[in-house]
Amino acid sequence: MTPDDLASTVDAETALAHAPPGHKDELRLWLRLLTCTTLVEGEIRTRLRRHFDTTLPRFDLMAALERAKDGMTLGEVSRRMMVSNGNVTGLASRLEAEGLVERRAQPGDRRVQRLRLTAKGRREFARQSAAHEAWIAELLDGLAPEERATLFRLLGRAKLSVRAALTNEETP
Amino acid sequence: MTPDDLASTVDAETALAHAPPGHKDELRLWLRLLTCTTLVEGEIRTRLRRHFDTTLPRFDLMAALERAKDGMTLGEVSRRMMVSNGNVTGLASRLEAEGLVERRAQPGDRRVQRLRLTAKGRREFARQSAAHEAWIAELLDGLAPEERATLFRLLGRAKLSVRAALTNEETP
C-alpha cells in the first residue's frame, strides 16, 4: 500500500459516519482511535524499512533494551511490548543474528536469558531513534500544544478505563 | 499473553515517564495512543477468538462488506481496511472457504472480483457485531460522555494532522 492509498482511503470510521447517531458513540470513538494509530504506524513502518531496512517490532525491542543498563529478561521485554513470549524469542534471535543484541545467561537462575544491546546495536538504535522521534513530531505537527496536552490526558483516562475493565473481568 | 499480563504491564509509554520533559511530548503522546489501541485491540482479539472462534481481520472484512448491498471489489476492501491487496486476497479466500463470503465476477470488467457476504455470513456477523459493540462500550465505559466527545474531536484533529503530513510528503 502506498501513502497515496492511505491518504485517500475512506476508512472504516468515516464509513460509519452516516449511521444513526447516539447509539454507536463508543464504537465510533474506537474506530477513530484505531484509524489514527494505523495511519501513524503504517507510515513509521514504511519509513523504518526505507531508511534503515528494519521493522517496527525490531525497533520496539531495541527501544525497550536501550534504557536497561543490565539488559532485560525475555519475559520483561514481552510484558513491556505487550506481546507473547514466543514472539520475543524469535525477534531476539533475528536481532542476535544481526549482531544488534546479545543473549547472556543470568547468574543464579539458569532458566533466564538476559537480553542487551551490543555496541553496534546502541549505535544503530541511536540513529533510528532520532529519526523516529522527528517523524512522530512531523506527523503530529498539526495539533496545537494545548490540543496535544488534552489529548494526552484523555488518552490516559481511556487507558485507565480499559485497564479497569480488564482487571474487573479477571475477578467476576 | 493473559489479560493479567496486559493489566500489570509497565508499557513503553509508562517506561518513558521519567524522561526529561518538554522534549519528547509528541513521542509520549504517540506511545500513549499506541498503548490504548494495543490494549483494546488485544482484548477484542482474545474475545473474538474465545466467543466466535474468529479473528479481528476476518471480523473487519465482514464489517466492511456488511453495509455494501452489492458487495465491494477487493480493491475497495483493501483501501477501507488500510491493508495491502495481497492481504485481502488471502483473507477473502479463507472466508470464502468457510462459506461466509462469496466472490462474484463483475459484469463488464473481467479483472474485478466483487465480494459479498453470504446469508450465513450475514447471520454470523450480526451475532459478532452485537457482541463487539458491547465489548467496546464496556472497555470505554470509564470515560464520561463529554470526555468521549472531546477525545473523539481531538482524534479527528490528529487524523487530519497525519493525513496532511502524508499528502505533503508525496509532493515535496
Next chain:
DNA sequence: GGGAAATCCTTGAAGCCTAAACTAATAGGG
C-alpha cells in the same frame, strides 16, 4: 529431601501482513 506447582523460555502450527513481481484485462492516444 522429595514431589507438586510455578516460572522462564522455546518450539510448532496456523494465520496475518507487506513488498515486489507477476498475470490478465482495460483504457487512452496516436
Next chain:
DNA sequence: CCCTATTAGTTTAGGCTTCAAGGATTTCCC
C-alpha cells in the same frame, strides 16, 4: 487498430504474531 500505461487481483518470500504444548529449572511446602 496497435502500443503503452494503468488497473485489478494473485502469488511468493519473508517476517510478525498468537496459542498451545513442552522442556528445563526453580520454588514451595510437607
